[in-house]
Amino acid sequence: MIVRSVLLVARSNLRRRRGQTLLIGSIIGLSVLLFFTGVGILREIERPLTLMFERQRGAHFTMVFDARIHAPDSVLSWWRAQPGVSLVGEATPTVALMERSYARSAALSTFLFVTERPLHPEGGPDSLRILEGAPHALPAPGEVWIPTSLAYDAHLTAGDTLEIPAADGLVPLVVGAVVVDPVFSAPFNNPIRVWVAPGSLPSYFKASSLNRVIASVRLATPARGDALWAAFVKHLGGAFNGNVYDYAGVRNGYTAPYVLMAAMIVAFSALGFLVALFAIQGTVTSAMLADFRMIGILRTQGFTPRDVRRVYELQYLLLAAVALPIGIGIGFFAVSGTINLLTRTIATPVPAGSLVGLGALTFVLFLALVYVFVVQVARAAGRVRPADAIRFGAQSTGTARVGISLSRLRRFPVPLLLGIRNLGLQRKRAIFLGVAIVFAALAAFLAVNLDHSFEAMRGNLASFGFDAASVRVSRVGRRFQIRHEALMTALRERPGVKAVATWDGIDGNVEVTPGGPNRVLFGTAVDGDIDGVGFENIRGRNPKGPGEISLAVRTAQSLKQDVGGRVTLNVMGAPLEFQVVGVYQSIDNTGEGFRIRLEAVRIANPLWMPVEYGLVLADGVAPAPFIAGLEAEYGEAVDAKAGDYFVHDQLEAVTSGLRMANGFLAVVFLLAAAVFIVNTTLLTIAENRRIFGILKTAGMTPAQLRMSVVSGVGVQAVLGLVAALVVWAVAARALLSVLFSGVGMVAFPLQNSLIGMAVVVPVILLFCLASAWVPSAAVLDVNPKALIVE
Amino acid sequence: MTTLLTTRKLGKTYQVDAVPVPSLAGVDLAVVAGELVVLMGSSGSGKSTLLYLLSGLERPSEGEIDFDGQRIDRMDETELSLLRRAGIGFVFQAINLIPHLTLFENVVLPGYLLEPDRNRVDARARELLDSMGIGRLADRLPAQVSGGEQQRVAIARALINSPRALFADEPTGALNSAAGSAVLDAFRAINARGQTIVMATHEVKSACIGDRVVFLKDGRIEGEYRIRDSAAGPAEREAMLLAWLVEQGW
Structure with missing residues (x-):
């Protein structure tokens, strides 16, 4: 029976405070969305690649060598005899072009391995998946099959013409198909493989250039790759003369360009998670403070301290149970959409089922965290003494001196003085808000200066x-x-x-x-x-x-x-x-x-x-x-x-991808900071209604009341921006060097944009002030009557 | 004798879930400068509502309020704030000091809003605290002093800007009798120096410090009683006032 009463009160509380319910629900939903998206992307980024490699029997070793140096039959026989090798393909003739090919009258920045398609590729390694073009088993004479990476980079589709430098000048080949080639579909790979009809190379190239072959090996146990390769080199007498593409290199080709973005997402989700936890705790506390009289009334009606605690536990568990699936649901689309964008060249969507487990785990984790936080905070509700609560509500009985004394701040205008002093009163909240602003500022600095650095790259390659x-x-x-x-x-x-x-x-x-x-x-x-x-x-x-x-x-x-x-x-x-x-x-x-x-x-x-x-x-x-x-x-x-033409040709995709990612992250960080500022402002007002009532009675104008709220955020924003500028000045170059070391830039040539910074700093400050100013209107609703006890 | 505060046909109706609930109607009242007027009435009679309206904390539904030549009922929120800052002081039953400020800081804060010379504000605050007998406690927090001492700080805070009128809502309601007496002594002393005071109370003893009592019932003024016209001693004054109140239906 009491459970039903507790549920009744919990549901009534949720309905009674629709605005606050919506606020907490949105914070829970947003935080789980960020967490799920960040972790989901990191966890799933390799899955489409693994899946594609599995489905298309991707080769763990792709060897390009001169048949006059290593006898292809001998090489293939050795590999077939090894335990742990599952598939060995044919050694197919290939020509490595050392001159540029052309498409749409423009030279390609990518060099090509022009390779004959085996007559019987079925069941061998590196099966091709045709995304565009006629589904023939093999390229027709005069046709070329190109990998997705080349098609997207050079804007080629089936039916277009690719001109390759052959013995008698440029030979036009019709793009018969755009395919996913497991080893050569990674963006930014150079050189890459294109396929032509079996037996067609002699009609394009001189016999003297037809000495190279390409051979693929797929392993049953990829972990043995290094040992097998060492044994192979030993078998050859100590050296393999040719090119080899191993799985680690292929994987790096797919994922390396996104190292920076992945690191940013991790940092972002970690901050988002902290912000969310604190926001939930703070919001629940304020809701309870506002409910003190109601709690007193419940206690007089026979609710035990445990029942009162249960009201809050149930109230926020109900809210979380609704908000979490919404956040996770949106996160699912964010993760799969982002990964599909990042791995579009392999055209293998993230399998829906792979995120279900993570979603369930995230749901349980967040529900448990919300529960733990609410249980902690709700203990205070259980300790409420009915008579005091009904008479006086939640009154402070603190005797500790906190914050900066007024005498030190007396030269400031009163709203600013109060704003600064409030920072000292709510140190934990001030620190979290400050950190959120620092992160938002750093994300904005990164976006502006990285963009500027890449722009400067054109003048300082x-x-x-x-x-x-x-x-x-x-x-x-x-x-x-x-x-x-x-x-x-x-x-x-x-x-x-x-x-x-x-x-x-x-x-x-x-x-x-x-x-x-x-x-x-x-x-x-x-x-x-x-x-x-x-x-x-x-x-x-x-x-x-x-x-x-x-x-x-x-x-x-x-x-x-x-x-x-x-x-x-x-x-x-x-x-x-x-x-x-x-x-x-x-x-x-x-x-x-x-x-x-x-x-x-x-x-x-x-x-x-x-x-x-x-x-x-x-x-x-x-x-x-x-x-x-x-x-x-x-x-x-x-x-x-x-x-700088090749910056446009070759690096534009990388830099524009990074720009988009950084710009997106900067916007998301700013929005997260805005949500936090709005929430903090509303909490501050809700927790200090009595004090604002006193200030209103003492003659503070509506604008001064709002400024007393906003000025605290303003001070934090200024401090946060200063801290961010210091961190940026001290650590940005080193941090970017670490982040970019994976792509070869161990001393990142950071070029700070003074104009960009001069714009971004005041914009962030104004953004923070606006984020506080809008919700500060709630202080005008404070009625001094709340100070008067009937 | 200058009239400081005048109301004409003053009324207030609250909307509770869209249902109009009248609280005050047709109140005509005049307060003379330097007077100590006591509002009395049973719970729900409208005395607190009248106090909020007179002090500009609440807006009337009908009628006029003239405060020192200014129409309060026509003022916007900013004008009302400026009036409260410079012309009005308020003392609450629940005291309502800011808990994390020292007693001294609580007193100076409204002064800082008005007076650019903060040294003058500080000096005035110390003078007021001394005059209330709590100067030695200036650096303590509210929770570190008694309820009576807190209420005297609240009075000092209300007086920091030398308001033309001081409003007090049940100022002794949350205090024991000794602390209540000290607070009443303070009111009496400042009124003797010419401070206009309007006080709502339901205590006969507290009401006896006033010049006259205005009795409210069901949102209307039922009658007025002039205390200082009587030459009797304190106990007799209380008895006479009580008898009058009973006669009014208290």
């Missing part, structure tokens, strides 16, 4: 690991070619040119540990005035002779090398010994790679010639007319573009 050339020239034009030496000399002597350097992609095989497994690194062969075009090192210098190398920072870390060390690099089959003279950082290729001199490459292949050139123009020489002049002179023998 060298700091991100690229060259600082103002014009880039590709020697291999669409129709004709010019010799390297001739072009280099011509460019050096051309008026208006300050510095010329050349570089081109090259791969090298390096021993991770002496006698241990090898790995392939994608690096750069450089020549000319590479200091002049802005190649920088974070330690040491650029290589000057054929025996010198500089390593990208993540490569140096993984090889445990630094300036002064020595590495052996297998370039085009020739083992070359290098001394490490520099370590550089680069966002390109997620911080992996090396730089060696052109002379070193020519030890292995005297005929090797680079195709890319970077020019720094003299002061006052504009790139556009310079490019026009170059093209007028050389026609289609060269391709010239402004130096």
